[in-house]
Amino acid sequence: MFGKEVDTNVQEGRINSILGKGCKFKGTIEVEGTLRIDSEFEGVVNCPETLVVGKTGIVKADINVKNAIIGGKVIGNITASNKIELQSGSHIEGDITTHRLVIDEGVFFEGSCKMGEIRPGNQSSQSDSNSSSKPSPISQPQQPAREKVPAGR
DSSP, rough: TTTHHHHHHHHHEEEEEEEEOOEEEEEEEEEESSSEEEEEEEEEEEEEEEEOOTTTTTEEEEEEEEEEEEESEEESSSSEEEEEEEEEOOOEEEEEEEEEEOOTTEEESSOEEEEEEOOOOOHHHHHHHHHHHHHOOOOOOOOOOOOOOOOOO
């Protein structure tokens, strides 16, 4: 009935909370365990385990989770400390930050992706301070200074 999504979710743990099809919700969601959204949601999602956005789910939110399985539409930034899986037919508009990323064929993704170990609170400030103190790994060769000679001599 639900195909691949249920198989993946069973491996991650059981579903603790569901926003079912036909529901519309605005606000901040903080749940323990796994959350599944098959409805329309707008706001912020904080989930220490797995977020599943079903094929009918439309989420306009900043998402902070351990794992994200996206089958529907997400507009907003996703930060997952472990893994993000973008399933075929999903639509993502926003930046994603994760340790591991799986993208199936047929995914629409518009945004940027940062991969690697995620450290809470130090994501952008540490990289900004490092970039200003270290030279760029790709630099242009130095050109010798040219003398300015007045015209007519």
